[in-house]
Amino acid sequence: MVSRRPTPLAALLAAFTAVALSGLAMPGAAIAAPRPVARAAAAAVATTPVRFVDIPGAGVTLKANYVAPSAAGRYPAIVFPASWGLNDLEYLAQAKILAGRGYVVVSYTPRGWWSSGGEIDTAGPKDMSDLSKVLDWAIANTATDPARIGTAGISYGGGLSLLGAAFDPRIRTVAVLSGWTDLPYSLYADSTRHRQSAALLKIAADLLGNPGPELSGKLNDFAANRNADQILAWSQVRSAETYLDALNANRPAVMIANGWGDSIFPPNQLVDFYERYTGPKRLELRPGDHAIAELTGILGLDNDVWNSVYRWFDQHLAGIDNGVATEPAVMVKPYNAGAERYADWPDLASTNTRYELGHIRDWDDTGLLGGAREAGWSKTIPTDLNTNADGGIVLLTNGIAALTGEQPSIWLPTVNRSRAGVWASERPSSAQRIRGMPKLHLELTGTAAKGTVVAYLYDLNLIGTAKLITHAPATWLGTSTGNRTIDLDLSATAYDVPAGHSLTLVVDTVDPLYYDENASGGSVTIAAGSYLDVPLR
Template identity: 35%
Template structure:
């Protein structure tokens, strides 16, 4: 059969038109949910016919304060690749009605209604939920409640609400206040819970509120549903720390992948996603578990960990990424102007004790709240002058100079013996990379508030630091600094107390650091 030049030209034109055809964009959909509330949504419909079994479908949920337009770029790119994509504003945000309930029953029912609407109006195939921050939490909770959800990509999300706002029984004041005060249309229960937490009352009620909104409490349902779960969190996210999400990851039994990145809460995703890695991996996750694409993501190492500061990507088979731990034992200082030591063997000298006092912050800290966390994602860490830390209000310990690079990967922990002068004390623990001039670079930290202690009695405290990935350079040493206040966290009402650290054979305090 011969083809005339004219027919060839027309065919080429039609082919070019088909390649340039854009998906249909339907903005400002008003969808009525179960209680009559109107939810505002966008929809992208592919220009191609649905494949057998229906369109692979993605439902995006907004971050806190933001709305349905947050994911326009990602939604359009997916739709151009044949996905049916909806993004919406959760109740209380954007143009949606209703009140914010912090991923409560109403919000989860809303998401399920939107799935119903998609299935009633379009040929929906396999379906994924995704979102950043608030959207990540709602995605995980809906997937636990609804077996129709085949995959989730939870970015900068949480697995435990209480761990986020009350880490180690310490009120996360800056982040909590920011969240509550930016939800202008919120249910009264949100203010009640935050007030209880701030005032240290009805903590059992706070924990009950949190458990109903925490994927860790629903991991069995995720496993029963066989949901393919992608988790991405950031090392300097001091709202939704990586720790509870790594706990969730270890309990998942279905397809799973974990991304751990530099940067703070949600900023890494908004600024391109760790040099594009987060969003590229998310799209590959959808392709594999919604379209069945043999792209290899299911056979690759399941943990992608990017080293802080130099942003080097490393891959590991699972989390924890190493079973090897460097043990450092705390040895005493001999004056307020002195520092203690971190040594590779327990203290065995004369019985000794050190003390430091509450009532003031010191140079040991996490930097300027929110600002320093954001800069960390750009490779600008928190620095402090270790020589300027006030020895009356803090204590610090230094390891010997490390002549080989120390590759810290995972969750450091501290076992610390203390003798408090009051029943309630607060400790802020910081690990630093310190150079020969005494300039320290923050590696990780953790707060802990201890209540109801036996005054004047020696007792052991165990604390996990926030998960990190950091290379301590050769020629530097590891430093541990402990004080009693931090800019991110709510202070105790009574700050006039003393903490003693005893040293003897039966009172061994130890720092444990995961290393490669």
């Protein structure tokens, strides 16, 4: 085991683990069920104590624990790989609940983290071999039924779980919570490097793991903006979408749950994967940032995401017909409306409305969003100056919004019009129900060979308060200056713009969430022919 000095992050994670362990005994002792878990407790069966074990991985030792029903027999099993920066203690509360529902539950710390051996493989081939070794061990050493094995996890654990199902056909059911399907997109969405999320992953790896030269080199190259082709090839190997054919052949039952505002693994990649996956599937999207929606469930509290996980495994792994198989497969919880269910993702929106970007009015430096297409106008903005329109802080901004129910907001008059383009729609007399991915088309003139723009879509009320609905950056990496076209999918969302409010677009060039490719002292001009397409219900 590598010795590490205590750090603030390590202390925070230790405190998190301590909360998860509250009410849980040490190895060999009986473990009390977390409270409140009324729905789980009603179906509970007697379980063994949690046992802490070493599992031989692919050339390394993996730290793990397991808990199971105590009665003799064979049971469906769920394997939980721990999240990035956490260890096998992470799922103790949920493991006890699931064991009480009739599952063998094995949780393990992936290689390179905490006391597990080796270097962090970041869901690479060695991690896939380790996961198969964990399945081998579970079948040989627990009451696992080899024909009924599932995997699940949050974030890193969710990504490992889905990837594992492409390589090991014994995995029949998967639950991916705040995971990824396209790692290149997570790092370089629309060619824009995600600054804060990558930095957070590096801090955790350096403090709590053994990143080794491979991961350290990739993260250092990412921060220094070099060897992008090598990073993309490395990350493609670690993406479930690369192995979609194998997953479609194996046909595990896959549940995907994520937050609209996930700042580490934005949801568009998950929607794309979901639409192309042909096996049994379910997609759930809720307000929140990375791992926020499922957080209280880690503590053993009643939680909507985890309740869906229980039902998914009961239906597809335990063979309990609870109606999941016949329910609409897509569940979305809008930011400001009740949960909705749809048969498929395209059913969310019934129409697409195009909002033309109009000329900037002299009296308020704002353009009309909507109306007839106008020719001849343009808006020039600097490439190196920020505004107070931004995506917030990774994990915190959208995480707090999910907990409070209040979207991040700005007072629109304070957006500096010399640094941004602003377009506001008329105020309709009925609500506008946005469902899906708004798409922005920008005609740019006078651009440098490389550059970045960031677009924000707001709900503007009568007194100037603008609530952020969705946003996204776009970067171009050309070799020549001049005119160019940008087509940008904003992050998927579900939001009801109230009657009398204005749909408002802000475009600037700097956001602390992202690295940009803008030259100091430069400018870019947004020109006529630009428009915004909004999917409406």
